[in-house]
Amino acid sequence: MTRAIEEHPLTGYLRIDRVPHIWCEGCGLGILLNSFVQALKDLEFDMDKLVVVSGIGCTGRASGYIKSDAYHTTHGRAIAFATGVKVANPDLKVVVISGDGDLFAIGGNHFIHAARRNIDMLVICANNFNYGMTGGQLGPTTPIGSRTQTSPYGNIEQPFNLSALAACSGAVYVSRWTTLHVRRLTESIKKGIHKKGFSFIEVIAPCSTVYGRYNRLGDGLDMMNDLKEISVIKHGIYPTEATIEPGKEIVVGDFVDIEKPEYSDMVQAFIKEQMEG
Amino acid sequence: MSRKVLTGSYFVHGDWACAEGALAAGCKFYAAYPITPASEIAERMAVRLPQVGGAFIQFEDELGAMAAVVGASYAGKKAMTATSGPGFSLMQENIGLAIMTEAPCVVVDVMRGAPSTGQPTKAGQGEMMQVRWGSHGDYEIISLVPSSVQETFDLTVEAFNRSERYRIPTFVMVDGILGHMYERIEIPEPEEIDIVNRKKPTQTPEEYLPFKADEDLIPPMANFGDGYHFYSTGLTHDERGYPDMSIEVQDKLIRRLSDKIRRNEEKIIRIEEVDVEDAEILVVAYGIPSRSALKAVEQARAEGIRAGLLRLITAWPFPTRILEDLSSQLDAVIMLEMNYGQLVREVERAVKPTPVTFLPKLGEEPHKPDEILTAIRRCSG
The missing domain is CATH 3.40.50.970 (Thiamin diphosphate (ThDP)-binding fold, Pyr/PP domains)
Incomplete structure (x- = not known):
């Protein structure tokens, strides 16, 4: 028997007056957004304490759909802006949601330095292997051989392994999932929100409209089925071993979970010392 | 502490x-x-x-x-x-x-x-x-x-x-x-010391529109963490802060961002005037060169030359109207800058058709009072 639901259970966490969102049919970003707000709901997170920041691109629009304080920065500067927020008001939980091009090409310097500082911040990166919003160009994670608008003969650039870059730069929590692993991703987001320090979650997301089309990967459903075929969970593996290569398995799981002194705590500690001293 | x-x-x-x-x-x-x-x-x-x-x-x-x-x-x-x-x-x-x-x-x-x-x-x-x-x-x-x-x-x-x-x-x-x-x-x-703090919203979070300006064209500003749950973007946005690609919203926002300053120019612009009231030769300067200019104007006055100094305290908004109004009494303007000609363009535009002599300085050294005095004498001769 069907029953009418008056309101979607996640409505309170979303800017419903902005629906429909801009993302294409078959895109993984809606699933990512859903996992994020589900994590907030599961945690009963105090929305007064949350700031969501994003950069430019398809994923950059995520901050605009979440009903917390949220900010849409210039291209690549989400982490730098978020660092300013966190240092200025350490009581806030800052989450950056953005894409692979935004965070690792134009914004790569801010990523490695924020990880190095170990500032308390959760960075969620939707990795769809190309620049979707601008029509499907080569990005820093495009696999070797893949065709994009700006690699028409196949990509010849070595891609970044984002999770490995995060771990090597100093992140205290690193995990990778695909948009197929909705429940596991939601659990990881909960962990990342709770973790004190620089946390990174890589989310492999299908972009069937451009990346999928140029590489003949089928529609969104086909790309999700592919993810089901090729992804393998290996918790605890060091992410340098979890490379992403065409035709090979994608290793997902919780890769890194360590403890280190956190930056904004240390800033507050010496402010306290100086003010009392 | x-x-x-x-x-x-x-x-x-x-x-x-x-x-x-x-x-x-x-x-x-x-x-x-x-x-x-x-x-x-x-x-x-x-x-x-x-x-x-x-x-x-x-x-x-x-x-x-x-x-x-x-x-x-x-x-x-x-x-x-x-x-x-x-x-x-x-x-x-x-x-x-x-x-x-x-x-x-x-x-x-x-x-x-x-x-x-x-x-x-x-x-x-x-x-x-x-x-x-x-x-x-x-x-x-x-x-x-x-x-x-x-x-x-x-x-x-x-x-x-x-x-x-x-x-x-x-x-x-x-x-x-x-x-x-x-x-x-x-x-x-x-x-x-006078301290000004940003205007805070008086509305409830439900009523608050983060980019709805008051009559002064400036919207009250909630801070992150205040419970207002607002969104802000570098995209063109409406009063709710939401992206809007319409001509109307672009026109309204871009005009307001400029007009909130343009309409208050008289309150914002600050200059210092020395011996300007009856000046026929006006030296315009700012920063370190203005201190040499002051000395030169004093020396020129001692020689009986009706020179004056207009020192910029705000460079932007530029005091175009003030210079326009002065231009009718001026025979010549001398502009000093430690560059190869930047704000002098604004001065020329404002005092037209009064001739402007530009004294550039490139590389560390500011103008010496003597150089400025020589230029003043030349203009008065």
């Missing part, structure tokens, strides 16, 4: 005075990347901010430093950065973001000269047009140009007040000489 306002008399350099002016104004956040001749501001802030409950962070580059200043401003703190030419170029991107999302903040440029790296340890006034037009699109900003170490303190306080009042990045353009020059300054008692 160290005091926020270091009331007293000090023999210090301009960068020190700038940092103390910021603290006196209530600055609680500073992000920057080291660069000559502005590094001393960062060094002072690194020592002083923790003493007054504020945070200092050295960034990986000026792109990030400026973005962090905007973030700290949105988190409710008075925030500042300081840099010089090459760093100022990198900051333009997120200066635009601060303009578009109306983030109050202060940017100090301790100026050198030349494109690219130029002469890092030498002074200039190289960014007087970049400060006005350096970021893309249409906008207005406020920039202040001190000419003494005392005024560097005073105008840094003023810059914070104006940025908070108008929700706009405000610039203190210090020439490199002033940044490193020692002079005696008096820091007043805290209660003698």
